Amino acid sequence: MTQPSRSPAASMDLLASIQRNALEPDYRRARPGGEAGRRPALRVVGIALATGLLAMAAAQTSRSAPSAQAERTELLDRVRSAQVRQEESVARIASLDADVRRLQEENLVSSHDGDQTEGIVTGRVTVTGPGIVLDLDDALSATDGAQPARVTDQDLRRLVNGLWLSGAEAIAVNGHRITARTAIRQAGSAITVDYRSLNHPYRVEAIGDPRQLGSRLAAAPAGHWWNFLKDNYGLAYQVTTAEDLTLPADPGLGVSKARVDR
Structure with a gap:
């Protein structure tokens, strides 16, 4: 029995099919020209951009570091200068306080005559x-x-204050000593x-130079x-x-001497 002959076109179709399907489907999908091949390239570009940004930030930081250091140094210098001025002021105050105490001690009355003078001013002693x-x-x-x-x-x-201003050294009203x-x-x-109630008439006595005090x-x-008041x-x-x-x-004067505690 005679077999039917194949058409040459069918043979060509078989060859064309083998050529088209020479690669496995998975390999064909992973070839560089496909979507999966483009992803590694995008990652590389992203890494390159990030690296560039980090490099720019590092360069900017390195350029601003000297300026920040200079500002910090200036602030530290100001703080040290202020501390020096404060210490000088404290020392000056202490020196002035010492001078004030020394002058007060020099002017304090230590002798008997001086104590008598102090007693006259404060009303602590009898005055004649x-x-x-x-x-x-x-x-x-x-x-x-x-x-x-x-x-x-x-x-x-008003009369007592006028006597003090006129130079009175000691004053008494109806026998009561007047002090500060x-x-x-x-x-x-x-x-x-x-x-203490006073009865009129009132007698005001003031010790001092009679002529100068009166005038x-x-x-x-x-x-x-x-x-x-007299005329009107x-x-x-x-x-x-x-x-x-x-x-x-002054019988009511309870403090005989005041001093500064050190």
Whole structure:
């Protein structure tokens, strides 16, 4: 029996199929021209870009490092300078404090005469010497049916301050020694000195040069005020000199000496 002959075209189709399918499907998908072949290339490009950015950042950091170091050095220099100035100021203050203490010690009264002078100023000791006496009193009568004018604590304080300004060395009111700690106040109708009531008339004694003390008081605002009260309100105001006055010590003065604790 005779076999049918094959067509030459069929043989060509077989050869063409073998040529087309010469590679395995997996190998064909992984060839460089495919999608999987492009991924390694993209990774390489990404790594290169990241490396470039890191290199640029490192270069920028290396360029800014000297500037930051210079600023830090400048700040440290300023801090050290401020510390030096502070130490110098502290030393200067300590030196000035020492000078003040030395001058205070030099001026403190250590001898008997000096202690006596200090006692006169503070009212701690009895004082004897010449001076002036001022006699004050309320008005005996008043015009226009008003009440007679009275001496007030303000009038008395003004007179005492005027005596200090005129050069008085020691003052007493009705036998009560006046010091820097003395309070002259009004309590109802009475005037109190260190909370002790006084009865009018009032006698103010001041130790000092009688002529200078009297003339200075007359020219001072306190003297003018009391002359005004005398002429316009009828208050009694008389100034006389005295060759020998004795003013007692302040009985309420509890502090005999003050000192600075070191």
